[in-house]
Amino acid sequence: MNPxxxxxxATRPHEPASVRDTEGGKSGIVVRVRGLVNRFGAQVVHRxxxxxxxxxxxxxxxxxxxxxxxxxxxxxxxxxxxESGTVEVFGQNINRLSPEEAERLRRRWGVLFQxxxxxxxxxxxxxxxxxxxxxxxxxxxxxxxxxxxxxxMVGLDSDVMCKYPAELSxxxxxxxxxxxxxxxxxxxxxxxxxxxxxxxxxAARFDSLIQHLARALGLTVMLVTHDLDTLFTVCDRIAVLAxxxxxxxxxxxxxxxxxxxxVREYFHGPRAHLALASHARTAxxxxxxxxxG
Amino acid sequence: xxxxxxxQGEESAPLVLERGEAPTDLRILVRGAWxxxxxxxxxxxxxxxxxxxxxxxxxxxxxRGAPLPGDERGGEEERRSRPRPRPxxxxxxSAVTALDTSGAWLIDRLxxxxxxxxxxxxxxxxxxxxxxxxELARHRPVTVPEMPPEPHPLTGFVADIGEATVxxxxxxxxxxxxxxxxxxxxxxxxxxxxxxxFTSLVYQMExxxxxxxxIVGLISFLIGAVVxxxxxxxxxxxxxxxxxxxxVGISVLRELGILLTAVILAGRSGSSxxxxxxxxxxxxxxxxxxxxxxxxxxxxxxxxLLAMVLTLPLLTFYADIMGLLGGGLMAWGxxxxxxxxxxxxxxxxxxxxxxxxxxxxxxxxxxxISVVGCFHGLVVERNAESVGRHTTTAVVEAIFMVIxxxxxxxxxxxxxxx
Numbered sequence: 001m002n003p004x005x006x007x008x009x010a011t012r013p014h015e016p017a018s019v020r021d022t023e024g025g026k027s028g029i030v031v032r033v034r035g036l037v038n039r040f041g042a043q044v045v046h047r048x049x050x051x052x053x054x055x056x057x058x059x060x061x062x063x064x065x066x067x068x069x070x071x072x073x074x075x076x077x078x079x080x081x082x083e084s085g086t087v088e089v090f091g092q093n094i095n096r097l098s099p100e101e102a103e104r105l106r107r108r109w110g111v112l113f114q115x116x117x118x119x120x121x122x123x124x125x126x127x128x129x130x131x132x133x134x135x136x137x138x139x140x141x142x143x144x145x146x147x148x149x150x151x152x153m154v155g156l157d158s159d160v161m162c163k164y165p166a167e168l169s170x171x172x173x174x175x176x177x178x179x180x181x182x183x184x185x186x187x188x189x190x191x192x193x194x195x196x197x198x199x200x201x202x203a204a205r206f207d208s209l210i211q212h213l214a215r216a217l218g219l220t221v222m223l224v225t226h227d228l229d230t231l232f233t234v235c236d237r238i239a240v241l242a243x244x245x246x247x248x249x250x251x252x253x254x255x256x257x258x259x260x261x262x263v264r265e266y267f268h269g270p271r272a273h274l275a276l277a278s279h280a281r282t283a284x285x286x287x288x289x290x291x292x293g
Numbered sequence: 294x295x296x297x298x299x300x301q302g303e304e305s306a307p308l309v310l311e312r313g314e315a316p317t318d319l320r321i322l323v324r325g326a327w328x329x330x331x332x333x334x335x336x337x338x339x340x341x342x343x344x345x346x347x348x349x350x351x352x353x354x355x356x357r358g359a360p361l362p363g364d365e366r367g368g369e370e371e372r373r374s375r376p377r378p379r380p381x382x383x384x385x386x387s388a389v390t391a392l393d394t395s396g397a398w399l400i401d402r403l404x405x406x407x408x409x410x411x412x413x414x415x416x417x418x419x420x421x422x423x424x425x426x427x428e429l430a431r432h433r434p435v436t437v438p439e440m441p442p443e444p445h446p447l448t449g450f451v452a453d454i455g456e457a458t459v460x461x462x463x464x465x466x467x468x469x470x471x472x473x474x475x476x477x478x479x480x481x482x483x484x485x486x487x488x489x490x491f492t493s494l495v496y497q498m499e500x501x502x503x504x505x506x507x508i509v510g511l512i513s514f515l516i517g518a519v520v521x522x523x524x525x526x527x528x529x530x531x532x533x534x535x536x537x538x539x540x541v542g543i544s545v546l547r548e549l550g551i552l553l554t555a556v557i558l559a560g561r562s563g564s565s566x567x568x569x570x571x572x573x574x575x576x577x578x579x580x581x582x583x584x585x586x587x588x589x590x591x592x593x594x595x596x597x598l599l600a601m602v603l604t605l606p607l608l609t610f611y612a613d614i615m616g617l618l619g620g621g622l623m624a625w626g627x628x629x630x631x632x633x634x635x636x637x638x639x640x641x642x643x644x645x646x647x648x649x650x651x652x653x654x655x656x657x658x659x660x661x662i663s664v665v666g667c668f669h670g671l672v673v674e675r676n677a678e679s680v681g682r683h684t685t686t687a688v689v690e691a692i693f694m695v696i697x698x699x700x701x702x703x704x705x706x707x708x709x710x711x
Contacts, residue, residue, distance in 0.1 A: 120676050138333045146332075149398050153429055166676040185329050185393040216425035217394065 028055040030188055030220045031076055036085035038071055045071050047244040049085070053188075058214055058221040059249075060231045063241030064262065069224045072241065073190055076222075077111055078102070089188070107135055110186035114193050116177030118165035124151070124176050125161030131184040150179040155209060171202035175209070182213070189214070191223040195230050203227060207234050228275035233282075240266075307335055308342045308403075319345060319380075321407075324388040327396025335399055342403075344410045345382075379413035387418025397423070397430040471668045475598065478590045493596035501562045501597075502604030506611065508561070509554050513612040516553060517545055517619030525628055534628050538638035541620035546647040547706075550613040552699060555658040558605060559691040563666035566597050567687040570670025571680040579671070589671065598663040605659035606652045613651060646711045654702055658695050665691040 031053035038046040045068035053059050063069045074080035076087055078094050087094050092105060118127045128147040132138055138146070148158050154175040165173055174194060181189060194210065195203035211234050214221050225231060231238055232252060239249035240263055248258040256267055266272065309322040327335060384404065389396075407414045419427065444452060482488045524540040570593055573579050579589050617639065624630040669687035673679045 120678050132329075136329055136332065139336060142332065142336050146395055146398065149394070149430065153394070166674070182394075185395065213429075216429050218422055 029053070030055050030090060031222070032086075032088040033072075033076065034086050034088075036072070036075060036087065037083045038068060038075060038080065039083050044244055046075075046082070046085075049241075049245045051239060051246050051249065053220060053222050054237075055220055056218060057236040058211070058223065058234055060235030060238045061222060061224045061241060062226070062231060062238060062266065064266075067241045068244065069241055070192060073192055073222070073224055077109065077190060078106075107131070107184050108186055109188040109190060110181030110184070111190045112174070112177045112181045112192065112194060114196065115170065116165065116173035118173060118176055118180070120165050122164075123161060124156075124163055124165060124168065127165070127176060128179045128183050130180065135184060147179075147183070150183055151176065153182065153213065154179045155205070171198050171206065174198065174206060178209070178213075182217075185217070187218075187220060189219050189221045191221065191225075193224055193226065195225065195227045200229075204229065210234055228272050229279070232275055232279040307338050310342075310345060319412075320383045320385055322385045322388055323400065324390075326391040327389055327399060328391050328393045329395040332395045332399065335396070339399055339403055344406055346410060379411055382407060382412040382414050384414055384416045385418050386416060386423070389418075389423070392423050392426055394426060394430060397426040401427060401430045467672070468665065468668050471671075472664050474590055475594055475664060475667075478588065479595055479598070482591065482595060488591060489599075490592060490596045493592075494599055497596050497600030498604050500565075501558065501600050502608055505558060505561055505608060509557055509608050509612050510615045512553055512557065513545070513550060513615040514619035516549055517541055517616035517621075518623040520544055520549070520616075521620040521623040522627065525624075535630060535634065535638060536642075537620070537624055537628065537630070538635050539642035541617065541624075542639045542643040543647060545616035545620065546613055546643055547650050548699070548703075550616050551609045551651040551654050551658065552695070554605065554608050554612045555655070555662065555695045556692055558601070558608070558659075559662045559666075559695065560688055562601065563662045563691045564684050564688045566663060566666030567670040567673075567684045568680060570667055571673035571683055574671065574673045575675060575677065575680060594663075594667040594671075597667055598660065601659040601663040602656055605662075606655040609651050609655040613648070650702070650706055650711060654699065657698060657702075661694050661698065662691045665694065 029052050031051070033049060033051040036046045036049040036051075037044070049072065051072070061069050061072065071080055075082045076089065076094075089105060090108065092101065094102070094105070097105060118124065119130070122130070125144065125147050128150050129143050132143045132146060144161075148161060151158065151160065156172060156175050156179065160168065160172065160176065165176070168176065178191075178194075191210065195206050198206060207230050210221065210223070213219065223230070223235070235252075237250055238252060238255045239246050240255060240258070240260070241247070242260065242262045247260050248255050248263060255263065258264075267276075307323065307325050307327070309324065311320045311322060325331075384400075384407070386400070392400075404414050404416070416427070443449070520541045521537045524537050525534050528534050528536050528540070570579070570589075573593075579593075582589050582592060621632065621635045624635050625632060666687050669683040669690075673683050
């Protein structure tokens with residue numbers, strides 16, 4: 001059922017993909033957030049938040065409900081006007097760009113919103129074609145074939161192209177949304193709760209899909225998630241958001257060692273123990289080198 | 294075509310064919326950036342690139358006979374039936390400066406074409422990361438599904454008419470069924486008064502009636518004034534300007550007051566019924582109600598229906614008064630007809646029947662507007678676009694039915710002599 005070849009990240013230790021290194025992005029930091037402040041009325045969401053996303057890594061962002069994970073994501077991609085602080089993506093301050101520069105920058109990232117956010121009036125194939133149609137001059141036939149390839153990349157058959165998003169299941173919509181996010185070959189991918197609301201099998205498949213694609217395409221990925229399995233299996237680094245700032249960011253072991261009460265409760269609760277145990281089992285079972293070790 | 298080195302175009306060509314000393318030593322050099330930005334150009338250039346025929350090598354070594362028409366096909370069949378080692382071709386990617394999935398896909402397609410031409414393709418000069426890209430793009434049988442074929446214009450037109458007719462009839466049938474359900478539930482509520490949602494009713498009456506007073510009043514006032522203004526021009530020809538009271542009285546009481554109010558409420562409240570209930574359907578709130586054992590018709594429809602039935606006549610009365618007021622002011626201001634004159638004529642020209650006709654129609658129109666609005670809200674499909682479509686349909690349908698019914702009423706009341 002899953003058309004993807006077995007992932008090879010285990011045999012291929014992660015390395016920063018220097019292949020696609022272009023301008024900007026000093027010292028391998030793709031996204032640099034400094035002193036971010038977000039406030040809704042009297043409620044302060046972020047107070048002096050700092051965050052780095054390194055080139056080629058998969059960063060998982062966790063935090064309690066209402067801790068401002070999605071707001072942080074929206075601040076980075078420019079959907080949320082923040083009160084103060086700076087956000088640099090590929091070394092460019094997103095608030096100091098001309099409209100043309102901003103448009104060029106936006107083509108270098110892809111965003112997967114919760115539940116795909118496909119345009120309901122367009123067929124799935126047309127949805128994936130949207131970035132290609134708007135920003136590139138391609139013959140219609142080729143555009144269609146590229147869309148078909150992207151859908152195949154995320155494990156969808158070509159017959160979903162003619163369907164409307166409403167006719168797809170949640171998991172398929174998520175995959176189609178990923179195909180649209182990948183349509184213009186971005187270097188940076190933002191995923192907002194990619195596995196929430198999926199059954200464990202679909203969620204696990206989506207996890208391995210993200211991991212496989214990130215390695216094969218040399219992507220930098222930031223994903224917001226609640227899913228402990230996703231965190232443990234997919235992410236290279238984990239950033240924990242609490243009290244309006246990133247309280248710890250690092251490998252799984254570094255985060256586990258943190259003794260902030262929220263982190264302790266989150267990573268040492270019963271569900272976390274189960275997920276950790278199964279993660280440890282699969283890691284040894286597959287005879288894979290422990291990335292964190 | 295069989296030169297020493299075949300170059301496609303100028304120096305920047307993405308594909309260069311190079312031949313070595315031996316006839317089987319063939320190399321295609323792939324150069325430049327193979328990315329999405331250049332994909333359109335690359336696609337053309339790759340398509341224009343002449344694939345060297347692998348069979349020509351084999352044939353040039355063989356003794357050449359007279360070329361027969363069936364020669365090539367015979368050669369192919371021979372190749373298929375008797376597998377012989379394919380001539381090798383080297384695809385050198387070392388001069389590629391940038392590659393993404395689109396470029397990898399184009400290269401993969403080129404490899405496929407070379408393979409079809411009978412070559413054994415060997416890929417060289419590929420970095421580790423790009424190997425992954427090529428693997429992603431490889432073995433993806435890109436079969437773009439065909440869209441359903443466009444029907445012949447004429448048959449398509451006829452089919453559209455048929456489809457629309459069936460749709461309208463089905464829709465009307467469903468609407469009648471729904472109306473029946475609403476009446477049944479309403480009747481049940483009459484015997485069990487505690488089933489009435491009083492709070493909801495009052496809230497809906499405020500939204501439907503009270504909040505519409507400004508717009509209904511203003512429009513009626515202006516229309517009353519316009520009728521007097523325009524009517525006076527015509528009546529002046531007969532020296533019967535004083536009859537504007539008759540004109541404005543009859544038209545506002547019998548037709549304009551109720552019709553304008555009904556149209557405004559169809560646009561204002563009928564549409565909001567559909568949108569409110571539709572978005573509740575969209576968020577599974579209606580399903581949740583059913584699951585909890587609540588009846589959506591009782592909870593959602595009846596309060597709205599009752600609110601409309603109670604407030605539309607009241608609004609109509611208010612619209613009548615405002616229309617007459619507007620007419621009177623216009624008459625007083627521009628025609629030197631004073632208030633006493635205006636009111637006296639009005640009283641002589643119009644009776645309680647004219648006034649009653651408006652209010653009777655109001656009850657019927659209220660039922661139409663609210664039932665159509667709620668019906669379309671409840672039949673919304675589970676997507677956002679459907680809510681918008683049904684909202685539009687509800688308004689159009691409600692106004693259409695109001696005006697058709699109004700025409701029937703006009704004939705009916707004239708016939709019974711009212």
